[in-house]
Amino acid sequence: MARYLLLIHDNEAYYDTAGADERQALDEGHEVFAREHKDIIVEGGHLQASTTATVVRQDGKGDFLLTDGPYAETKEALGGYYVIDVATLDQALAVAKRLPFFGEVGDAAVEVRPMH
Amino acid sequence: MREDLTVAEAVALAHRQEWAFVLAATARVTRDLDLAEECVQDAYAKALTTWTETGVPARPGAWLTTTARNRAIDLIRREAFFRTALPLLADEETTSGPADGEDIADERLRLIFTCCHPALAPEAQVALTLRLVCGLTTAQIARAFLVTESTMAARITRAKKKIAVARIPYRIPDAEDLSDRIEMVLTVVDLLFTTGHVAPNGPDLMNTELISRAVDLARMLVELLPGDEEVAGLLALLLLTDARRAARLGSSGAAVLLPDQDRGLWDQAAIREGQSLVRRALRRRPPGQFAVRAAIAAVHSESPSWGATDWDEIVGLYDVLIARRPSPVAALNRAVASGFAGGPEAGLAALDRLATEPQLATYPYAAVARGEFLHRLGRREEARAAFEEALTFTENKAERDSLRQRLAELGEG
Numbered sequence: 001m002a003r004y005l006l007l008i009h010d011n012e013a014y015y016d017t018a019g020a021d022e023r024q025a026l027d028e029g030h031e032v033f034a035r036e037h038k039d040i041i042v043e044g045g046h047l048q049a050s051t052t053a054t055v056v057r058q059d060g061k062g063d064f065l066l067t068d069g070p071y072a073e074t075k076e077a078l079g080g081y082y083v084i085d086v087a088t089l090d091q092a093l094a095v096a097k098r099l100p101f102f103g104e105v106g107d108a109a110v111e112v113r114p115m116h
Numbered sequence: 117m118r119e120d121l122t123v124a125e126a127v128a129l130a131h132r133q134e135w136a137f138v139l140a141a142t143a144r145v146t147r148d149l150d151l152a153e154e155c156v157q158d159a160y161a162k163a164l165t166t167w168t169e170t171g172v173p174a175r176p177g178a179w180l181t182t183t184a185r186n187r188a189i190d191l192i193r194r195e196a197f198f199r200t201a202l203p204l205l206a207d208e209e210t211t212s213g214p215a216d217g218e219d220i221a222d223e224r225l226r227l228i229f230t231c232c233h234p235a236l237a238p239e240a241q242v243a244l245t246l247r248l249v250c251g252l253t254t255a256q257i258a259r260a261f262l263v264t265e266s267t268m269a270a271r272i273t274r275a276k277k278k279i280a281v282a283r284i285p286y287r288i289p290d291a292e293d294l295s296d297r298i299e300m301v302l303t304v305v306d307l308l309f310t311t312g313h314v315a316p317n318g319p320d321l322m323n324t325e326l327i328s329r330a331v332d333l334a335r336m337l338v339e340l341l342p343g344d345e346e347v348a349g350l351l352a353l354l355l356l357t358d359a360r361r362a363a364r365l366g367s368s369g370a371a372v373l374l375p376d377q378d379r380g381l382w383d384q385a386a387i388r389e390g391q392s393l394v395r396r397a398l399r400r401r402p403p404g405q406f407a408v409r410a411a412i413a414a415v416h417s418e419s420p421s422w423g424a425t426d427w428d429e430i431v432g433l434y435d436v437l438i439a440r441r442p443s444p445v446a447a448l449n450r451a452v453a454s455g456f457a458g459g460p461e462a463g464l465a466a467l468d469r470l471a472t473e474p475q476l477a478t479y480p481y482a483a484v485a486r487g488e489f490l491h492r493l494g495r496r497e498e499a500r501a502a503f504e505e506a507l508t509f510t511e512n513k514a515e516r517d518s519l520r521q522r523l524a525e526l527g528e529g
Contacts, residue, residue, distance in 0.1 A: 002283050088285035089235055090293075114282045 001085045003042060003115040004092040009076040010101055010108040012049055029100025037095060042083040050077035076109060083115070126172040127163050132332060134177035135251035140223035142184040143286070149248065149276055151188060156251075159184035221340045224249070225288050228337070232301040233284045240275035241304050242311075247272055249336075250329050260326050261311070298341070302350045302406060305333045309354050314512065322365075327358055338393075349397030349407030356390035356413035359383040370517035375422040387417045408437040427457035444475040452485045460489040480509040484519070491526065500526050 015023065034041060050070040059065040070077060086092050089112070096110040121129065138159065143152040159180045173179040231244040239261075246252045246260075258268035278284065289297040312326025334351040341347045363377035372378075394414045397407035412433045419425045434450035447470055455463015467486050476482040487502030500523060507519050 087283070089233075089282045090285050090289070093235070112282075 001087055003083055003085050004089075005111075005113045005115055006082045006084060006092070006096050006099070007078060007111040007113065008080045008082075008099065008101070008108070009074075009111065010079045011075065012077050012079070013075075015049075026100060033098060033100050036098070037084065040084045040086050040095065042085050044080065044082035046080040047078060076107060089114070121172070123164065123167045123172060126167060126176065127160060130163070130176040130180060131160060131251055134180060136224045136227055136249045136336065137177055138180045138184055139248060139251070140227040141181045142188055143227070144223065145185050146188045146192065149279065151191065152184075153248070155184040155187040155191065156180070158187050222288060224336065225340050226286050228301055228333075229288055229297060230279060230284060230286050232297070232304045233279070234297070234300055235282065235284055236275050236278060238304075238307070240271055240278075241300075242307055243268060243272050244275050245304055245333070246308070246329065249333065252329070256325070260323055298344060298346065299404075301337065302346060305330050305337070305350060306353075306406070308333070309357075313357065314515070322361070324361075327361075330354060331358065345397045345400035346404040346406050348393045349404055349410045352390045352393035352397055352410035353406050353413055355386045355393070356410060356417050359386035359390065359417065365514065366518075368517065369514060370521055371512075371514040373518065374416065379421065382417070390414065391417065402440065403436065405437060405441045408433055408440065412437075425456065427453055431457050444470070444473045445479070447473070448476055448479070448482055448485065455485070455489050460492040463489040464493070478509050480506040480515070483509065487522070496526055 018026075030046075034044065053068075053070040055067045055069065055071050057065050057067070084092060084095055086095065092112050092114075096112050099110055101108045135156070139152055139156050142155055143149055146152045146155070162183055163176070163180060167173070228245065228249055231248055232241045236244065243257055243261075246257045247254065252260075254269050254272060255265050257272075258265040261268070288294075308326055309330035312323040312330060314322070331351075331354050334347070334354050337344075337347045338351050359382050360374070360377060362383065363379065363381035364372055366372045390410065391414050394407065394410045397403065397410055400407065403411075412430055415426055415429050415433070430453045431450060434446060434453055438446050438450060448467075451466035451470055452463060454466045464486065467482065467489070470476055470482070483502050483506035487499045487506065490496075490499035490502055503519055503523050503526070507516060507523075510516060510519075
């Protein structure tokens with residue numbers, strides 16, 4: 001078996017404009033997803049909005065520089081992740097396609113990355 | 117094995133016909149593509165010397181497989197402690213180990229589906245297929261695609277690393293994914309053929325090495341997936357297109373376009389085989405894109421002359437193709453066919469409707485088609501401008517020569 005990180009990039013604007021019902025439906029979708037895949041999910045997490053992110057980098061003078069916002073400014077922000085344990089990339093891709101926001105949130109994408 | 121072959125010819129033939137099988141069967145033992153390739157190369161080198169002494173074996177593929185597998189087992193035993201992080205080929209049946217009795221067709225299919233996995237970049241799929249399924253060297257592939265050998269080596273290494281690290285499975289896809297994935301494989305073979313049929317630049321119109329490799333691959337797929345109509349459609353398309361090979365180059369080396377080709381030079385055996393495959397391919401409802409494209413090529417192949425071409429039939433087939441798979445190039449071809457069916461005015465109007473298509477803005481054939489219809493309407497200066505525009509979009513020498521010739525004709529007339 002091998003571990004894959006599923007990085008969920010989705011559209012934060014959707015969550016800003018979505019009603020409470022829609023957000024609740026999505027949360028329930030994740031609960032269903034987690035239940036259905038409990039044997040292979042190692043861990044998972046839901047991230048706060050990218051506006052709450054802070055980037056730490058070196059300033060080149062031996063000190064650190066902190067900047068407000070996510071490292072990569074894109075329309076699709078990193079919203080959450082799962083770590084799963086399956087045998088092959090095809091299985092990991094099949095699991096990624098089962099994530100609940102497909103069909104709900106426009107331009108959502110999942111990056112599937114093998115882990116060491 | 118034919119007895120009139122020299123050993124070198126027998127090895128070359130076995131290389132063309134058996135490489136994919138020998139490599140696939142060896143990879144089942146090594147679980148490592150690099151090591152498998154190394155052992156298969158050794159086996160072919162050994163064949164050259166051994167067969168000179170012992171004669172060509174009755175089943176060269178079996179001899180090569182046994183030799184490559186023995187070499188692999190030997191190396192694995194000897195280097196077991198030194199080889200670290202063997203890139204495993206992900207396979208759900210790993211625990212069952214290599215199965216000797218397994219269907220040899222499946223071995224090659226596994227290899228093809230691995231090379232054409234959608235998680236790999238398209239150019240990597242093409243390069244890997246040529247490397248692993250056809251056994252071309254990195255230098256040969258680099259030459260075919262006009263990149264440096266180190267660029268191609270890096271591309272292949274990166275793709276192999278992704279197969280190993282991301283654990284792209286070494287297997288035939290599940291039924292639910294199969295039709296999508298076959299289409300991906302067919303697209304790779306089609307791309308190979310197209311790249312060979314009109315080399316994007318360089319001195320020659322065609323790269324015959326890529327053409328024959330693509331036809332070989334399509335034949336292999338028909339043998340491996342005999343029930344798949346789209347596979348038959350692809351082979352039909354390649355055969356019917358390549359049947360015109362001898363007529364495509366004039367004595368001066370310039371490209372001869374379809375209307376001006378000497379149809380007596382077309383390969384009738386390839387056309388017959390292609391036409392019979394088209395009939396099989398069109399049995400699927402609705403027909404796939406390769407079946408329809410092959411059907412269009414078949415209409416040309418059965419027409420005694422350009423003037424006698426059944427253009428209405430061709431326009432209708434393009435409608436089917438565009439409904440199945442819209443593309444700017446298909447739309448362009450439909451516009452051109454409608455011009456031949458309904459006259460140059462109709463053709464120009466159809467081309468004008470595509471004027472805003474960004475993918476056609478620098479596509480030489482769009483300008484050539486416009487020039488052709490303008491020429492027929494006697495609008496010589498505009499025709500000249502269109503052909504000159506086309507010249508700026510192609511770097512292929514044979515095509516450039518053909519365009520210059522048309523410009524010269526316009527000047528005289």
